[in-house]
Amino acid sequence: MITLGDMSDHYAFVVGLRALRDYQPKPITEEDMTAILEAARWTGSSKNLQNWSFVVVDEPGVKSRFADCGKFTVPIRNAPAAIAIIEEPGGYEFDSGRVAQNIMLAAAAIGIASCPITIHSHQKAAEVLGLPEGRKCRYAVSLGYPAPNAGPKFKGGRKPLDELVHHNRYS
Numbered sequence: 358m359i360t361l362g363d364m365s366d367h368y369a370f371v372v373g374l375r376a377l378r379d380y381q382p383k384p385i386t387e388e389d390m391t392a393i394l395e396a397a398r399w400t401g402s403s404k405n406l407q408n409w410s411f412v413v414v415d416e417p418g419v420k421s422r423f424a425d426c427g428k429f430t431v432p433i434r435n436a437p438a439a440i441a442i443i444e445e446p447g448g449y450e451f452d453s454g455r456v457a458q459n460i461m462l463a464a465a466a467i468g469i470a471s472c473p474i475t476i477h478s479h480q481k482a483a484e485v486l487g488l489p490e491g492r493k494c495r496y497a498v499s500l501g502y503p504a505p506n507a508g509p510k511f512k513g514g515r516k517p518l519d520e521l522v523h524h525n526r527y528s
């Protein structure tokens with residue numbers, strides 16, 4: 358558990374996280390993948406229900422068919438591995454988002470690049486991943502050691518705070 362103190366490095370780390378889509382071809386070590394999955398496991402969820410599970414997709418044939426389940430899945434094709442985030446019965450999409458962010462932050466902390474991926478064809482993904490009835494994969498995260506040229510695809514940065522923030526009432 359981290360303690361609150363001088364958090365400037367942590368703050369810069371959080372603010373600096375970017376989706377990276379270019380990876381080295383080498384596989385992710387078991388130790389690194391386990392560390393990422395541990396961080397996923399420790400994500401907070403609604404009522405601490407933890408209604409999620411994870412499918413590590415790293416077998417090339419399965420990875421290719423999984424990539425066919427979304428419209429913008431080139432990062433999965435390029436990556437040595439992806440984690441499919443599975444909503445178990447009673448799971449919330451919000452919780453899947455939190456898991457994805459934890460996966461990305463933990464990966465970055467150990468030098469692994471990542472990109473969140475939308476899975477558009479839920480039925481097809483369920484077939485590819487062998488999901489039992491009632492489980493759904495809406496999102497995945499591609500993972501790999503960053504290629505030397507890895508950088509954000511969309512250069513726009515972020516909207517300024519004064520476009521985003523209201524106080525007490527939306528105005």
Ligand SMILES: Cc1cc2nc3c(=O)[nH]c(=O)nc-3n(C[C@H](O)[C@H](O)[C@H](O)COP(=O)(O)O)c2cc1C
Nearest residue numbers: 374375376377429430432472473474475509510511
């Ligand atoms: C819910 C969600 C779904 C996304 N789906 C995809 C996707 O299918 N393919 C992809 O390449 N990037 C996807 N992204 C990544 C976004 O394009 C990325 O977060 C955004 O462009 C900001 O990138 P940056 O952090 O590098 O600036 C997704 C992001 C989110 C939050």
